[in-house]
Amino acid sequence: MNRQALWNKLIADWGKKAPASKAHFERASRSQVRGGSHSIRLFEPFPLYDKWARGSKVCDLDDNQYVDFWQGHYTNILGHNPPELTAVLADFLRNGGGLQTGFPGWHQVELAEEICSRTNAERVRFTTSGSLATLYAVMLSRAFTRRPLVLKVSGGWHGSQPYLLKGITAYQGGLSLRESDGLHANCAEEIVTTRFNDVGNLEEVFHRCGEQIACFVMEPFIGEGGFMMVDRSYLQKARELTRSYGTVLILDEIISGFRFCVGSLASLYGVTPDLATYGKIIGGGLPLTALAGRADILELANPKLGPGRRVRAEGGTFSAHPSAVLAGLTMIRFLDHHKEEIYPRINRFGEMVRREVPQIFARFDIRVVSTGHPKDHVPGSSMAMLQFPLQGQEEIRYPEEVWNPEICDVEMREKFLRLAFVARGFHAAHGFGSACAAHSEQEIHGFLNAAEEVARIISSC
Numbered sequence: 001m002n003r004q005a006l007w008n009k010l011i012a013d014w015g016k017k018a019p020a021s022k023a024h025f026e027r028a029s030r031s032q033v034r035g036g037s038h039s040i041r042l043f044e045p046f047p048l049y050d051k052w053a054r055g056s057k058v059c060d061l062d063d064n065q066y067v068d069f070w071q072g073h074y075t076n077i078l079g080h081n082p083p084e085l086t087a088v089l090a091d092f093l094r095n096g097g098g099l100q101t102g103f104p105g106w107h108q109v110e111l112a113e114e115i116c117s118r119t120n121a122e123r124v125r126f127t128t129s130g131s132l133a134t135l136y137a138v139m140l141s142r143a144f145t146r147r148p149l150v151l152k153v154s155g156g157w158h159g160s161q162p163y164l165l166k167g168i169t170a171y172q173g174g175l176s177l178r179e180s181d182g183l184h185a186n187c188a189e190e191i192v193t194t195r196f197n198d199v200g201n202l203e204e205v206f207h208r209c210g211e212q213i214a215c216f217v218m219e220p221f222i223g224e225g226g227f228m229m230v231d232r233s234y235l236q237k238a239r240e241l242t243r244s245y246g247t248v249l250i251l252d253e254i255i256s257g258f259r260f261c262v263g264s265l266a267s268l269y270g271v272t273p274d275l276a277t278y279g280k281i282i283g284g285g286l287p288l289t290a291l292a293g294r295a296d297i298l299e300l301a302n303p304k305l306g307p308g309r310r311v312r313a314e315g316g317t318f319s320a321h322p323s324a325v326l327a328g329l330t331m332i333r334f335l336d337h338h339k340e341e342i343y344p345r346i347n348r349f350g351e352m353v354r355r356e357v358p359q360i361f362a363r364f365d366i367r368v369v370s371t372g373h374p375k376d377h378v379p380g381s382s383m384a385m386l387q388f389p390l391q392g393q394e395e396i397r398y399p400e401e402v403w404n405p406e407i408c409d410v411e412m413r414e415k416f417l418r419l420a421f422v423a424r425g426f427h428a429a430h431g432f433g434s435a436c437a438a439h440s441e442q443e444i445h446g447f448l449n450a451a452e453e454v455a456r457i458i459s460s461c
């Protein structure tokens with residue numbers, strides 16, 4: 001394959017399709033770093049700038065419409081701007097509510113109760129981002145245990161916060177690099193990494209330094225690490241080891257929470273963490289995240305505790321924003337009322353993509369392995385990522401494989417595919433993303449047809 005020829009063709013197609021986004025990118029780059037915020041949105045050579053988004057679709061500045069599988073970083077399980085939520089918010093605004101008041105409001109307790117009862121948590125603290133929620137989780141764990149080390153899974157992305165910016169996607173003989181400058185001096189030593197779903201490695205780390213580990217942070221469905229679900233035996237071992245070493249088990253469910261059922265993914269495995277973080281879906285499209293878990297740990301944020309003991313996990317000015325709380329509450333209740341219809345539908349779409357795209361590419365002699373499959377007692381999965389193994393691997397099992405450019409064609413998945421699909425009217429990150437309730441069967445078939453065209457172009461270059 002001539003990669004440069006492929007890239008040139010993809011850039012030319014995209015430039016022709018979206019000239020207004022291209023011009024906007026040039027303007028935006030003069031006032032914003034790479035023309036916007038959050039690198040994952042700002043794909044090369046220039047991103048799609050949206051005008052409106054409704055249901056399955058997003059419309060760009062050139063009035064092109066795309067079927068979107070990114071859906072607000074996997075937030076919009078009902079699709080973009082669902083009327084079930086926007087109508088409630090419009091009423092709220094009309095009736096004197098909606099913007100930040102600086103008071104706790106009456107919806108907040110209802111959302112907290114919903115989250116506690118659906119995730120087996122005793123206390124909740126709301127904040128505005130996953131980064132802050134995981135930061136607080138680590139701060140509380142270090143204070144609770146009075147230990148210095150943070151253990152995380154390599155490939156785990158938990159937001160831009162100083163305790164977890166190591167071993168994410170930068171591959172160099174493994175995933176264990178510090179991935180940001182500007183961190184405190186001991187950062188690299190205080191973060192220890194372990195391989196996802198590798199019980200032996202986990203036991204070895206705990207055996208080596210378990211008494212120093214404040215918390216073990218992991219996603220039960222790893223997102224950035226490659227869309228893989230935890231093995232039951234691994235999650236049980238993680239629970240067992242953390243309990244016996246007095247380490248706080250933090251499950252980061254920012255992606256997985258309410259994605260696979262109306263509650264935590266861990267509950268489907270019958271495991272209760274000490275702390276968990278929820279975001280994306282629970283804010284209904286507005287900035288809201290929850291740190292939930294054991295009362296004795298979360299109560300360290302209680303202002304009654306004096307300096308030195310108290311953890312300043314405040315949440316911030318916009319924490320529990322009234323509109324976000326109302327949107328989240330409406331979302332959870334809507335999901336609960338329609339769960340029999342929504343989850344099987346989106347899981348079926350996820351399954352179609354995971355099963356059929358590898359077969360389509362195989363017809364062009366291109367090897368694709370899909371990830372995002374459900375496991376054990378998880379009934380299905382609406383998530384799919386496409387991997388391009390370079391050495392004939394039948395299965396991709398670890399984030400180390402997903403990000404190792406000698407094992408997977410990372411550039412194909414992350415860079416080429418996004419451009420190839422967007423030029424054909426489908427916005428897909430990491431090869432696909434997530435199905436939502438607003439997608440139609442026809443749109444999924446449309447994506448599969450586009451996959452065939454993309455495979456043909458790749459094989460012809």
Ligand SMILES: Cc1ncc(COP(=O)(O)O)c(C=O)c1O
Nearest residue numbers: 129130131157158159223254255
């Ligand atoms: C598993 C996980 N944790 C934490 C975060 C960080 O959340 P935020 O972007 O809201 O800071 C993300 C974001 O994608 C995530 O996927």
